Amino acid sequence: MKSVVDRTETRKGRWEREVVGPALRRSPERPGPFTTISGRPIERLYAPEDVGAIDYDRDVNNPGEFPYVRGIHPTGYRGKLWTMRQFAGFGTPEETNQRYKDLIAAGGTGLSVAFDLPTLMGRDPDHELSLGEVGKCGVSIVSLADMERLFDGIPLNDPMITTSMTINSPASMIFAMYLVVAEQHGADWKKISGTIQNDILKEFIAQKEYIFPPRASMRLITDVFGFCSKEVPKWNTISVSGYHIREAGSTSLQELAFTLRDGLEYVQYGVDAGLDVDDFVPRMSFFFNSHSDFFEEIAKYRAARKLWAGAMKNRFGAKNPRSWQLRFHAQTAGVSLTAQQPYNNVVRTALQALAAVLGGANSLHTNSLDEALALPTRETATIALRTQQIIAHESGVTTVVDPLGGSYFIEKLTRDMEEGALHYWDTIDRMGGMVEAIERGYPQMEIAEASYQFQQAVERKDKTIVGVNDFRQTDEKPIEILYIDDTASDQQLARLADLKRTRDHDRVRRTLDALKDVARGQGNTMVPLLECVRAYATVGEMCDALREVWGEYEEVPVI
Amino acid sequence: MSQKIRVVIAKPGLDGHDRGAKVIARALRDAGMEVIYTGLRQTPEQIVSAALQEDADVIGLSILSGAHMHICPRVMTLLKEKGLDDVQVVIGGIIPDVDLPKLNAMGIRGVFLPGTPMQHIIDYITANARVRVEPV
Numbered sequence: 001m002k003s004v005v006d007r008t009e010t011r012k013g014r015w016e017r018e019v020v021g022p023a024l025r026r027s028p029e030r031p032g033p034f035t036t037i038s039g040r041p042i043e044r045l046y047a048p049e050d051v052g053a054i055d056y057d058r059d060v061n062n063p064g065e066f067p068y069v070r071g072i073h074p075t076g077y078r079g080k081l082w083t084m085r086q087f088a089g090f091g092t093p094e095e096t097n098q099r100y101k102d103l104i105a106a107g108g109t110g111l112s113v114a115f116d117l118p119t120l121m122g123r124d125p126d127h128e129l130s131l132g133e134v135g136k137c138g139v140s141i142v143s144l145a146d147m148e149r150l151f152d153g154i155p156l157n158d159p160m161i162t163t164s165m166t167i168n169s170p171a172s173m174i175f176a177m178y179l180v181v182a183e184q185h186g187a188d189w190k191k192i193s194g195t196i197q198n199d200i201l202k203e204f205i206a207q208k209e210y211i212f213p214p215r216a217s218m219r220l221i222t223d224v225f226g227f228c229s230k231e232v233p234k235w236n237t238i239s240v241s242g243y244h245i246r247e248a249g250s251t252s253l254q255e256l257a258f259t260l261r262d263g264l265e266y267v268q269y270g271v272d273a274g275l276d277v278d279d280f281v282p283r284m285s286f287f288f289n290s291h292s293d294f295f296e297e298i299a300k301y302r303a304a305r306k307l308w309a310g311a312m313k314n315r316f317g318a319k320n321p322r323s324w325q326l327r328f329h330a331q332t333a334g335v336s337l338t339a340q341q342p343y344n345n346v347v348r349t350a351l352q353a354l355a356a357v358l359g360g361a362n363s364l365h366t367n368s369l370d371e372a373l374a375l376p377t378r379e380t381a382t383i384a385l386r387t388q389q390i391i392a393h394e395s396g397v398t399t400v401v402d403p404l405g406g407s408y409f410i411e412k413l414t415r416d417m418e419e420g421a422l423h424y425w426d427t428i429d430r431m432g433g434m435v436e437a438i439e440r441g442y443p444q445m446e447i448a449e450a451s452y453q454f455q456q457a458v459e460r461k462d463k464t465i466v467g468v469n470d471f472r473q474t475d476e477k478p479i480e481i482l483y484i485d486d487t488a489s490d491q492q493l494a495r496l497a498d499l500k501r502t503r504d505h506d507r508v509r510r511t512l513d514a515l516k517d518v519a520r521g522q523g524n525t526m527v528p529l530l531e532c533v534r535a536y537a538t539v540g541e542m543c544d545a546l547r548e549v550w551g552e553y554e555e556v557p558v559i
Numbered sequence: 560m561s562q563k564i565r566v567v568i569a570k571p572g573l574d575g576h577d578r579g580a581k582v583i584a585r586a587l588r589d590a591g592m593e594v595i596y597t598g599l600r601q602t603p604e605q606i607v608s609a610a611l612q613e614d615a616d617v618i619g620l621s622i623l624s625g626a627h628m629h630i631c632p633r634v635m636t637l638l639k640e641k642g643l644d645d646v647q648v649v650i651g652g653i654i655p656d657v658d659l660p661k662l663n664a665m666g667i668r669g670v671f672l673p674g675t676p677m678q679h680i681i682d683y684i685t686a687n688a689r690v691r692v693e694p695v
Contacts, residue, residue: 117572117573117574117624129573129600132572132628132630133573136626137625208575208576247576247578248578249578249582337673338674459678467674481655483655483657557596559581559584
């Protein structure tokens with residue numbers, strides 16, 4: 001103990017010494033460790049001295065003002081609530097079409113398409129690797145005919161319906177299909193809005209649904225940027241995604257740093273391809289995880305807006321404020337759901353959704369309670385949507401903009417997340433950029449390490465997971481789940497055979513040849529892809545044509 | 560000294576979600592086993608061939624996509640054909656309860672669902688891996 005009063009001692013220091021010290025001697029704290037789910041140490045209290053270096057006007061500022069820490073909309077959710085966008089897809093296009101109609105009827109305000117693995121990997125249902133996968137994790141889309149069935153009776157010319165499509169390696173092919181269906185519905189490409197994920201970098205880093213090598217993949221993406229800036233100006237051309245990075249086991253900080261650095265890489269490639277920053281950056285959007293550590297997640301979103309605004313203005317010289325404003329979709333953490341006592345997942349999801357809302361999410365997906373076991377049933381998907389509606393309409397958190405702004409803890413954590421991310425950016429910049437870092441396996445190794453450390457913390461019970469490593473229950477009754485049998489697969493295989501008998505073969509071959517020519521040389525790949533789609537070429541055929549030109553990527557696995 | 564248990568960890572099918580496969584590979588290695596991770600998108604033929612070449616005692620399959628009822632029977636048939644009946648096959652991932660008896664019936668008894676402690680998997684493999692005959 002100090003015998004002399006230290007004149008430089010802070011108020012917090014004095015409190016620790018005079019108040020906390022004696023209290024701890026009477027009754028010690030729990031053993032801890034007091035860290036976030038990402039392993040970040042957290043102090044017992046945050047006070048004015050923790051935010052002393054933060055200048056409100058320069059570093060935080062008001063909602064709707066640079067650097068947008070407190071949100072991009074001056075009125076927060078008082079103007080418009082977030083879009084309640086539930087990701088759904090399974091089986092045949094008809095089954096998924098029915099689920100969309102149910103979600104719209106239940107008050108969902110946006111559609112979000114989940115594709116099955118063969119579609120995501122650019123394989124037709126009759127490929128050997130598609131065995132057992134058709135229609136299982138999402139909807140099977142083989143050709144334009146399936147896209148027509150998927151949106152049957154859902155008017156794509158209605159501005160109230162925006163569609164997000166989680167598709168990456170074959171993003172251009174699926175987008176071309178959507179554009180042709182929109183045209184059939186009488187929609188004007190200049191007016192329609194929606195999103196394609198189209199984020200290949202996080203596939204190499206985390207989700208691993210890559211097909212082509214990195215540089216060829218980046219060309220497909222910049223081609224979409226270029227095409228949309230002229231032809232489909234309201235379309236969100238990319239959703240730069242941290243969700244999958246987090247699900248692969250990264251920390252919250254790694255999710256933030258790698259995702260935004262991916263974003264910078266896309267902007268750089270776009271600029272290098274001759275595009276003007278302000279012509280395509282306003283149509284870029286982001287997608288983050290909303291995990292279980294409440295405050296760390298909120299700080300992550302606030303830091304993300306600030307980092308992006310700063311980088312666009314200073315690093316790329318963007319002039320249009322829309323280029324500075326980071327818009328993001330959030331999804332609650334699938335990885336946090338437990339197969340044990342699945343009803344507890346409703347509570348986890350509600351807390352995670354609340355964090356996303358307090359962090360200013362522009363759209364949100366809430367997971368269903370049964371997703372550690374299977375794809376959700378109609379009932380569990382409805383509860384997930386109701387969770388958002390309760391937050392929006394009953395909790396009161398939507399009446400004030402950024403209600404946690406000014407909290408010593410939140411502002412300090414926001415600053416720490418920002419600084420940590422900038423440190424990661426420096427490391428990646430020194431490697432030559434994100435593509436180079438990925439080729440060296442850097443983000444992959446960082447994530448694998450974090451994921452293992454977390455698992456070890458769970459094994460040691462440093463981190464408690466209710467119902468899994470503590471508070472277990474032995475007499476659990478199984479719940480009813482959605483079981484997807486092989487009907488969809490059989491049907492899609494039969495349809496594919498039928499399509500191959502009836503379409504104009506010469507036209508298919510000609511359009512695929514034209515695609516290969518553009519892929520080998522110059523030109524925007526979207527143009528020949530639209531022709532392939534109109535000829536009812538399959539996703540597998542279009543991807544095979546590009547595999548022939550560009551080859552396939554194979555990773556060296558890191559454990 | 561007993562020989563190390565040799566484990567092939569494989570991710571069959573088209574799914575790329577490899578957090579589970581990588582975490583378990585590392586945990587088994589840290590527990591003293593010899594671990595070979597095949598990487599992604601392996602066909603049953605490639606997996607069985609890896610087991611043969613690596614002289615594996617155990618094959619660990621990680622499947623989250625729902626394709627297990629197609630992939631597992633094929634792996635088991637190929638193992639029999641190659642005379643590798645004594646290789647223990649375990650599976651981890653998202654497996655609906657209704658499939659458990661079917662998997663058991665084809666000889667896959669180690670089925671590990673989300674939330675299984677690593678130590679439980681390590682103990683199971685240690686207790687059930689085939690006994691190696693030491694070369695004299």
